[in-house]
Amino acid sequence: MDGAADGAGVVGSVDAGAQKERVVTEEEWLQKWEAGKTGFHKEQGHPLLQKYLDILLNGRRGLRIFFPLCGKAVEMKWLADMGHRVVGVEISEKALKEFFTQNGLPYREEPVPGTVGAKVLQSVSGNISLYCCSIYDLSSAIVGKFDGVWDRGALVAVNPCDRQCYASLMISLMEKSSSYLLVTVLYDPNKHKGPPFYVPESEVKSLFGNQCEIKCLQKANEFTDAHREWGLDYFLEVLYILKFVP
Numbered sequence: 307m308d309g310a311a312d313g314a315g316v317v318g319s320v321d322a323g324a325q326k327e328r329v330v331t332e333e334e335w336l337q338k339w340e341a342g343k344t345g346f347h348k349e350q351g352h353p354l355l356q357k358y359l360d361i362l363l364n365g366r367r368g369l370r371i372f373f374p375l376c377g378k379a380v381e382m383k384w385l386a387d388m389g390h391r392v393v394g395v396e397i398s399e400k401a402l403k404e405f406f407t408q409n410g411l412p413y414r415e416e417p418v419p420g421t422v423g424a425k426v427l428q429s430v431s432g433n434i435s436l437y438c439c440s441i442y443d444l445s446s447a448i449v450g451k452f453d454g455v456w457d458r459g460a461l462v463a464v465n466p467c468d469r470q471c472y473a474s475l476m477i478s479l480m481e482k483s484s485s486y487l488l489v490t491v492l493y494d495p496n497k498h499k500g501p502p503f504y505v506p507e508s509e510v511k512s513l514f515g516n517q518c519e520i521k522c523l524q525k526a527n528e529f530t531d532a533h534r535e536w537g538l539d540y541f542l543e544v545l546y547i548l549k550f551v552p
């Protein structure tokens with residue numbers, strides 16, 4: 307499907323080469339949060355998670371669910387309210403504090419043993435733990451393993467040169483029975499430098515395919531005025547479910 311014809315009537319092939327060298331620094335992300343340039347945040351949560359929640363949960367209760375590069379995603383509260391334990395990681399302390407205050411959740415802060423300067427912001431009720439550090443500072447020894455992952459705005463925000471490292475880390479954080487919902491985006495990368503970065507299906511396969519069964523659940527046309535302003539003609543979100551090969 308890589309950039310070729312799909313449900314949205316997109317035709318033609320694309321070359322991600324123009325994005326391969328692009329690097330967005332942590333400082334740039336922090337500046338976006340300081341300046342309120344957070345158009346990626348969805349006040350109402352993500353409709354694809356709502357729609358495919360049953361597939362993520364697979365009838366299981368009391369799961370540990372990981373939100374990589376979580377921002378202040380409101381879906382973390384949805385899942386915690388359903389009785390799951392949520393763990394997120396985000397470099398912006400402002401984002402994490404806004405998550406708790408905007409959702410009316412009291413929290414406390416603690417240093418994270420085994421890290422240099424990372425802290426965890428934890429809801430007083432104990433079921434939401436958000437690590438304030440780079441995801442690359444985490445390991446299963448620090449955060450444990452997860453039954454489920456919601457990856458929206460995460461792999462697509464990772465610098466292309468860091469994708470392999472990110473994917474290996476994510477695999478190391480999954481329980482064998484884990485379900486991993488991954489949202490990628492497709493658009494013409496010659497027209498927008500990212501983030502979000504264009505991640506074709508072939509790359510999802512090369513990153514995760516050795517360990518996981520990968521199934522595409524939906525391709526959704528998400529084209530908006532903001533994408534038109536970026537000079538794009540189309541913008542698709544693609545949802546995959548990843549499960550360990552038995």
Ligand SMILES: C[S@@+](CC[C@H](N)C(=O)[O-])C[C@H]1O[C@@H](n2cnc3c(N)ncnc32)[C@H](O)[C@@H]1O
Binds near residue numbers: 348375440441463
């Ligand atoms: C596109 S936003 C998506 C946020 C969230 N997943 C959502 O759906 O709203 C990407 C987030 O990743 C954070 N980020 C970037 N690099 C990071 C890193 N190395 N470790 C942790 N967070 C990071 C940014 O501050 C930003 O909030």
